[in-house]
Amino acid sequence: MMGSNPAENHPISFKWITKAKENGGVLIHVDPRFTRTSAKCDIYAPLRSGSDIAILGGLIKYIIDNNLYFKDYVINYTNAAHIVGEKYKFEDGLFSGFDATTKKYDKSTWAFELDADGNAKTDPTLQNPRCVFNIMKAHYERYDLKKVVEISGTPEDKLLEVYKAYAATGKPDKAGTICYAMGWTQHTVGVQNIRTMCMIQLLLGNMGIAGGGVNAMRGESNVQGSTDQALLFHILPGYLKSPVATDVSLEEYNKKYTPVCKDPKSANWWGNYPKYSTSLLKAMYPTAEPAQSYTWLPKGEVGKNYSWLPLFENMYKGDFKGFFAWGMNPACSGANAQKNREAFAKLDWMVNVNLFDNETGSFWRGPGMDPKKIKTEVFFLPCCTAIEKEGSVVNSGRWMQWRYAGPKPMGQTKPDGDIIYELFLKIRELYAKDPKAVFPEPIKNLGWDIATNHVYDPHKAAKILNGYFLKDVTIKDVTYKAGSLVPSFAMLQADGSTSSGCWIYSGSYTDKGNMSARRDSKQTPEQAKIGLFPSWSWSWPVNRRIIYNRASCDPTGKPWNPEKVVVSWNEADKKWVGDVPDGPWAPTEKYPFIMKTDGRAALYGPGLNDGPFPEYYEPLECPVPQHPFSKQLNNPTALQFAHETKSVCDPRYPFVCTTYRVTEHWQTGLMTRYQDWLVETEPQMFVEMSEELAKLRAIKNGEKVIVENVRGSLWAIAIVTKRFKPFTVMGQTVHQVGIPWHFGWITPKDGGDSANLLTPSVGDPNTGIPETKAFMANVRKA
C-alpha cells in the first residue's frame, strides 16, 4: 500500500487485506506517516510526501540490476523489445521535443522506429541499445539507493526491505498487488506515479493474474461508475474521446480516433471505435442519422483544458454567469478553496444540489464575505441520499452492483435523476416556445425516455446504457429483433442499427434481465481458489473479472501459476476456460493486451503529456532547491497559473504539508459533520506533527496552533505524535505535517475550516488533478 491508507479510508477493503495477511501475504506500507494501516503491516517505510517516483524508480533499477524481472512475460507481453526512434532523447530531466515557450512536448519525437507495414521494429533478444528495455534500464540507472534515500528521506534499510519483499513477486507462482489512492494521484506527477507502478507490475508479471494489478482505491464509492459514464470533460461515455472543433464530421472524428494496426497478432480492440461512437449517438438521438446528430455534440476548443482548476480560474476571472454545484462542495473540496469562494461571488446565479446546506451554497455568508456586496443568486435543491434511490454503484473492481432503494426520500427531497429529468423537460419546453432559440436541435431531438409516469426510472436508464437493436440485425446467422436488448458490445454496429449509451456496459442489462442485480455465489473449484464469483453482480467488460487475463498464461495458454488459474487454453475444445477471456482467439493467434494498439503492454508510454518514462520531479512547492536526478526541479509541463505564487525553499513556509482523510468523516464532511456520533470521534481540525517539530516550535500536544502559507491560514489542534518523524533530505532536516480536509465553517461551530484553504491550484499535466498531497506551510503557536 503506497499513496493510500486503506485501514482508515477504505476500512471494508481491509477485511480482505487482513485475509491476505492471514494467508501468509506480506503487507507493506510506504507512507509519510505511521497510520492505522502501517500498524497492521509487516514492513513500514516512511517517505517524504512527493518523492514516490524516486522510490519506485529505484525499485525498477533494483529489479533490473538483480535480474528479478519475469523475462518471458516482459519479452512476450510488453513493448520491452520495441525499438525507439532516433529522435527520442532524454537529457538532464527533459525529454526530446520540449518547447520552452508553450511548456509542451512534441510527442512525435518519442515514436517507435517503424517497419514497412507501420509496425514498431522489435528486437526480442533485447540487444539493440535503442530497444525499450535498454533505454528504460539507462533511464533508471541514475536511481541508485544513495540518491533515492537522499531525496525521499526513507531509511536505506527500510527501502531495501521493501524492494526485496516486492521484487520477490516476479516469480511465476507469486503475485504482488498495489492499493493506491489520492496519495498518488494528487501530485503534479500523479499519472506518472501510477505509471511507474504499472511498469513495476509488468516487469514482475503481475498484470492479468490472480492477486495482481494496479488497484485504485476510489475517493468516492461510485467514482469508477461516474468516470465510466464520462463525468470528466475529456471523454464521452465508455472512454470515447470528446470531440474538438476541428473534428467536423462523424467520419473524420471516427477516423482520427480509430487506431490502425497491421500486425495480425494484435486484436487492436479500439479498431471497433466507430461502432461504439455511432451507437452512443443513437442512444442520445434515437431518431436522427448519426452523421447529423454528431454535429449536435458540443466541441471543445483544440488544446483547451476544461478540467477543475482552469474552470475555477475562469470563474474567478468572471467568465461564467451560472454554475451548478451538484453533489459537490468546492468551497471546501477544491484546491486553493478561498479562490473558489471568491469566484462564486462573480456569478449571477448558482444552483446548489445537495443533501444539506454547505459552504458552497452559503459562501455569501462565510468568513470574510459581505453579503451586501454579493450579487450571486443561490438556489438550493435538496436531493435525497444514495440509499434512498434505486440504481447501480460500480466498485474499483468494475463490478456494477445494483441496489434497491432503502427508506423513502424525506420531505420534498428528490433523487438526482428526477431533478435532471424535470430540469431538462423545462429547458426543452423553453427552447420549443422561443422562436429565436439558438441552435435548438441538440435540445429538441435528445432522446429522453428515462422516466415512467413522470418518475425517473433507473431500469430504463440502465437499458439505454446497455443498448438496443433498432432494426432487425443478423449477425452470424442469428437475427436479433428490433427493440430487443443487445447481448454484448460484440453486436454493436457502426451503421446506426444499434444503440448503446456506454458500450462497455453492453451486456449488463439484457433480455435475460438485470445482470448487475445478480447475487449468486456459485463458482467452480478453480474459481474458488482465486475468489472469483462470476454470477455475483456483473463486471464490465462482458463480465470479465480480471482484465488482460490471457497474460496469466504463457504464450501457449498454460497458466504461469497452475495453483491460481484465471484462464487456461483447452487445446482439445479450442477454447479458454475460467474467467471470461480477453477475446476467444487461441493464445498463439493474438497478444493479450487487446486494448493497446500493438497488443503489448507499455513499459514505454509515448502518449502522456510529460514523457514516455516517469521521471523524478519535486512538487511545485518543495523544500529543496535541487534534487539528485537532474537540474529540472519541477515537472516542466505541470498545470499552473503564472499569477499564483509558489513557495520553493521559502524560509517563511519551511514545512512540507500534506492533506488526508480520517475514517470518521466523508469527503468535505458534509454528510458527517452534521452527525453527532461522528463529530464526537473527530470533532475538530487538527495538524499532526512530530515531537521534534513540536519542540522546535514550542507547541504542546492538544493546543491550538496556526497553519499558514502563501494562500491562507487556519487554526488546528496540534496532535504531537511519534508517528511523524523528521526526514533527512539532501543533508537537511525536513519536517512534515499533515491536515485533514473534512472540516468547514458551517458546522460544527468550533470545528475549524477546510485544509484546502492552503492547497495550491497546480495540477498534473495529463489529468489536471491538483497537487494537494505535497505543498509548503508554516506552523506556529496560535
Next chain:
Amino acid sequence: MAKGFFIDLTKCTACRGCQVACKQWKKLPGEKTQNWGSHQNPKDLSYITLKVVHFQEVVVDNKLDYIFFPEQCRHCVSAPCAMQAAKPGAIIQDEATGAVIYTEKTAELKFQDVADSCPYKIPRMDAKTKRISKCDMCLDRVQNNKLPACVLTCPTGAMNFGELEAMSAMAKKRLEEVKKTTPKAVLGDPDDVRVIYLFPVDPKLYHQNAVASLEAPLMTRKQLLAKAATPLRRLFS
C-alpha cells in the same frame, strides 16, 4: 446457551465502527468533545458511551506500534458487581446468555461500591438520575438471534460473538497462531470473562485495566468467585 465475545486485537484497525454502532443501536447521544491531541474520542467511557476505542502509541523493542483497544464490559462469568449489589433486581445476570444487565434500580445502589467491585472499572453513573450503565451485550438483539451491534459492524473480523465455548476455543486457537510471530501474545482473563481479548503485546500497554489487576479488587473478586463457582466456570478450569 452462554454467549461470549472474542475480540482479536491483531485485527482491530480502530475504525470505530463498533463505537458508533453501539450508540446507533442504543440511541445514545453523541458527547460534546474536543480534540485533545489524540484521535481517541471520547476520552473515556461514560453513562452515554458504553464502548470506546482507545488509541496508544507505544515503542516496543525499539519499534513504534499503534495499538487499539475497544473497551467494554467483560460480562464476567461470575460478575462481582452483581454479587455485591445490595438491591435485588438492580444488577441481574441473564440466565440464558450470561449477560450482566443493569436495570433502573441501579439508581438505588452505591455507585462507588459497584465501581470498586469491577476489576475492569467499567460502570458509569448518570449524575442526574444516579442510574448506572454499561454494555448489555445487546441482549435485545441477541434474544432475537442477531449479533450485538458492535460485532455486526466490524469489518476485519476483530469482533466475534457466539457460544461462549466456541469463542473460548476460537481465542485459544488464534492465540497459538499469533504466538508464532508474536510470542508475548496473551488472552485477557480467558476463564473468568465472556469478553475474551487477544492482546498481541502486554495488555497494560493498551489500558491500565485491560486485564484484572493483581491488587485488591481482584482478590475480592477471587474470593467472590470461589464462593460462587458455577458449572460454566469449571468448563475452563
